[in-house]
Amino acid sequence: MQTPDQLLGLIEDYLLGLELSGELGDLGDSMRYALAGGGKRIRPVLCLATAEAIGCEPERALAAAAALELVHSFSLVHDDLPALDDDAERRGRPSTHIQWGEAVAILAGDALLGEAVRLALTYPSPAVARELIEATQGMIGGQYLDITHSGDLVELHRLKTGRLFAAAIGLALEVAELPGPEQAPWRAFAEELGLLFQLVDDLLDRDGHVLVHGVETTRRLADEAAERARLCLAGIDADTSVLEGIVESLAARTN
Amino acid sequence: MQTPDQLLGLIEDYLLGLELSGELGDLGDSMRYALAGGGKRIRPVLCLATAEAIGCEPERALAAAAALELVHSFSLVHDDLPALDDDAERRGRPSTHIQWGEAVAILAGDALLGEAVRLALTYPSPAVARELIEATQGMIGGQYLDITHSGDLVELHRLKTGRLFAAAIGLALEVAELPGPEQAPWRAFAEELGLLFQLVDDLLDRDGHVLVHGVETTRRLADEAAERARLCLAGIDADTSVLEGIVESLAARTN
Numbered sequence: 001m002q003t004p005d006q007l008l009g010l011i012e013d014y015l016l017g018l019e020l021s022g023e024l025g026d027l028g029d030s031m032r033y034a035l036a037g038g039g040k041r042i043r044p045v046l047c048l049a050t051a052e053a054i055g056c057e058p059e060r061a062l063a064a065a066a067a068l069e070l071v072h073s074f075s076l077v078h079d080d081l082p083a084l085d086d087d088a089e090r091r092g093r094p095s096t097h098i099q100w101g102e103a104v105a106i107l108a109g110d111a112l113l114g115e116a117v118r119l120a121l122t123y124p125s126p127a128v129a130r131e132l133i134e135a136t137q138g139m140i141g142g143q144y145l146d147i148t149h150s151g152d153l154v155e156l157h158r159l160k161t162g163r164l165f166a167a168a169i170g171l172a173l174e175v176a177e178l179p180g181p182e183q184a185p186w187r188a189f190a191e192e193l194g195l196l197f198q199l200v201d202d203l204l205d206r207d208g209h210v211l212v213h214g215v216e217t218t219r220r221l222a223d224e225a226a227e228r229a230r231l232c233l234a235g236i237d238a239d240t241s242v243l244e245g246i247v248e249s250l251a252a253r254t255n
Numbered sequence: 256m257q258t259p260d261q262l263l264g265l266i267e268d269y270l271l272g273l274e275l276s277g278e279l280g281d282l283g284d285s286m287r288y289a290l291a292g293g294g295k296r297i298r299p300v301l302c303l304a305t306a307e308a309i310g311c312e313p314e315r316a317l318a319a320a321a322a323l324e325l326v327h328s329f330s331l332v333h334d335d336l337p338a339l340d341d342d343a344e345r346r347g348r349p350s351t352h353i354q355w356g357e358a359v360a361i362l363a364g365d366a367l368l369g370e371a372v373r374l375a376l377t378y379p380s381p382a383v384a385r386e387l388i389e390a391t392q393g394m395i396g397g398q399y400l401d402i403t404h405s406g407d408l409v410e411l412h413r414l415k416t417g418r419l420f421a422a423a424i425g426l427a428l429e430v431a432e433l434p435g436p437e438q439a440p441w442r443a444f445a446e447e448l449g450l451l452f453q454l455v456d457d458l459l460d461r462d463g464h465v466l467v468h469g470v471e472t473t474r475r476l477a478d479e480a481a482e483r484a485r486l487c488l489a490g491i492d493a494d495t496s497v498l499e500g501i502v503e504s505l506a507a508r509t510n
Contacts, residue, residue, distance in 0.1 A: 021389070023396040023414055025406070078365060083357035102338035103402045106361065107395055110333060113365065114392045117372050121388065126381040133376065134276070137369045140362055141278040147358045151280070159278060 001242050004249075007048040007058060011041050014062045015069065020115055030100040030108040031115070034077045035070065037091045042250075043168040044069045046193075049242045050172035050186070064128055064171040067119040071136050072164055074112035075143065077105055084147060120171075127174040135167035157208040161201060162194035169193070189232035189243075196225040196250055204255065226251040256497050259504075262303040262313060266296050269317045270324065275370055285355040285363040286370070289332050290325065292346045297505075298423040299324045301448075304497045305427035305441070319383050319426040322374035326391050327419055329367035330398065332360055339402060375426075382429040390422035412463045416456060417449035424448070444487035444498075451480040451505055459510065481506040 002010070015035055020028045044065035051061035080087040080095040081102065088098050097105035113136070120129035142160025145151040169190035173183045199222035202208035209218045229247045233240040257265075270290055275283045299320035306316035335342040335350040336357065343353050352360035368391070375384035397415025400406040424445035428438045454477035457463035464473045484502045488495040 021392040021396070023393040023418075025396050025399060026403070027396060027399040074365075078361055081358075081361065083361060103336075104399070106333055106336060106338060107399050107402070110329075110365070110368065111392060111395045113368060114388055114395060117384070117388045118392065121381050121385050124381075126376050126379075126384065129372070129381065129384060130376050133369055133372045137276040137366060137373065138278040140366045140369060141276070141280050141282060144280060144282040144359070144362050147362070148281070163278075 001052060001239060002048075002058060004045050004049065004242065004246060007045045007052075008041055010048060010058060010062065011044040011065055011069070014066050018066060018115075020111075021118065024111055024115075027104065027107055027111055030096060030104050031112055033099060034073050034096045034108055034112065037073075037076075037093060039091060041069060042197075043072055043164060046165075046168040046243075046246060047172050049246060050169045051176055053236075053238045053240050053243055054172060054176045054178060054186075055238070056172070056176040061172055061175045063119045063122050064132070064175050065168075067116040067128075067132055068164060068168055068171060070112045070116035070119065071132065071139070074109045074116065075139055075164075077109040077112065079143065081105060084143075123175060125174065125177065127177075128171060131167055131170045131174050135163045135170070138163035153208050153212055157198045157202065158194070161198050165197050166190040166194040185232055185236050189229055189236070192225050192229035192232060193247065193250065196222055196229060196247070199225060200250060200253055204253075222251065256307060256494060257303075257313060259300050259304065259497065259501060262300045262307075263296055265303060265313060265317060266299040266320055266324070269321050273321060273370075275366075276373065279366055279370075282359065282362055282366055285351060285359050286367055288354060289328050289351045289363055289367065292328075292331075292348060294346060296324060297452075298327060298419060301420075301423040301498075301501060302427050304501060305424045306431055308491075308493045308495050308498055309427065309431045309433060309441075310493070311427070311431040316427050316430045318374045318377050319387070319430050320423075322371040322383075322387055323419060323423055323426060325367045325371035325374065326387065326394070329364045329371065330394055330419075332364040332367065334398065336360060339398075378430060380429065380432065382432075383426060386422055386425045386429050390418045390425070393418035408463045408467055412453045412457065413449070416453050420452050421445040421449040440487055440491050444484055444491070447480050447484040447487060448502065448505065451477055451484060451502070454480060455505060455508055459508075477506065 047065035048058040048061050052058045077096045079085050080090055081097055087095050096108055120132045138159045142156055145156040146160055169186055173186055199209055199218055202210045203218055226247055233244055302320040303313040303316050307313045332351045334340050335345055336352055342350050351363055375387045393414045397411055400411040401415055424441055428441055454464055454473055457465045458473055481502055488499055
């Protein structure tokens with residue numbers, strides 16, 4: 001079993017060597033800029049760790065894991081635009097529209113989504129791309145709730161953050177071609193992990209669940225989600241030790 | 256064989272009844288607004304006519320034809336944004352960002368692309384979605400050349416306009432699961448038709464090829480492309496009468 005740091009190395013190398021569609025031309029420079037921002041790559045690492053736990057070579061899941069990171073990157077590029085969150089910085093660097101201009105950033109976001117779909121379509125089964133695009137649509141629905149201040153905050157964060165997070169696991173299941181009935185405990189784990197991630201996010205940002213339930217209750221809800229995630233893993237007949245470690249680090253994260 | 260008007264009726268009904276991903280919520284209203292703008296639906300009609308000529312029920316190609324129209328619609332919504340072409344009107348109505356605001360228009364464009372991919376993924380073979388996304392990336396590459404005023408005008412229009420146009424035929428081939436070797440004459444026809452469409456577009460808009468070659472030469476190039484398109488069809492053992500009619504109307508169009 002590879003450690004999360006080893007899996008992070010795999011995905012960083014893969015993203016660095018990624019060949020974009022040739023017809024995108026120099027637009028690729030702004031896409032690579034947006035992708036290179038670093039970050040913890042938690043979604044692709046989770047995807048690779050899940051694949052390995054199921055008994056699938058992590059390398060086989062690299063295209064799906066990278067596709068997920070590209071969708072995440074596309075969402076950040078468009079989210080940072082002046083018409084949306086108007087963020088001039090992203091992870092300590094100028095955000096994509098500041099560095100490359102607004103028009104290029106809009107197209108770079110579009111093309112990152114397109115490349116993500118292309119990567120997901122490199123698998124023989126269309127189920128991988130279906131998993132990716134369903135989660136993407138949910139995430140966009142969450143962004144819409146965010147900018148229109150409609151819907152409740154919990155649903156907003158479930159869609160905007162939780163959908164891509166849970167897809168990290170769903171994509172690994174589809175890459176490994178795990179039959180439907182065997183997917184159920186993994187998908188239950190994905191839901192709990194997505195919820196855990198959002199709850200801790202809300203605790204760190206002091207929004208979402210914290211605004212609804214307060215800090216203490218949100219912390220308790222997070223601990224309960226982590227406990228249920230552990231129980232899901234305990235019920236799965238596989239070496240889930242690396243995933244257990246990811247649950248711990250998500251529950252304890254401070255940034 | 257159904258006439259282009261009958262095929263147009265099929266696609267209009269299909270788009271009207273299209274169910275969007277539930278998680279998009281009210282964002283769907285702006286997407287439907289963008290889609291309802293009318294237009295000649297030339298790409299989906301061409302897709303359905305090609306499917307029927309191959310001997311495939313046009314109804315089977317409806318999801319692919321609609322997917323192509325959604326990609327076209329996504330490209331117009333983003334193209335009209337203030338940071339790109341800054342067009343306040345589209346087909347005599349306020350463009351999407353004027354009607355719904357810029358932030359919603361950005362997300363509506365994203366979600367139209369996502370729904371297009373979802374539709375293309377309703378087929379058993381991933382080849383349909385692959386055809387769609389390759390053409391989409393080419394089209395985005397063309398938009399990039401357009402906003403950066405780089406590359407030559409002919410290449411710009413081949414990508415920005417021609418790629419989606421040729422995909423109308425390519426999608427029908429993949430829906431009908433026509434084996435690779437039998438696709439060659441159809442794809443040659445698609446290239447000529449895409450070129451014809453761009454040349455006439457350039458004649459009507461007085462740009463692209465007209466700026467490079469002048470009006471007379473561009474008209475001659477268009478007539479030659481139409482003639483080669485006819486020859487491609489003549490060499491195909493199928494009832495291509497409806498497609499021949501489409502070649503004539505594209506060559507003669509005045510708007």
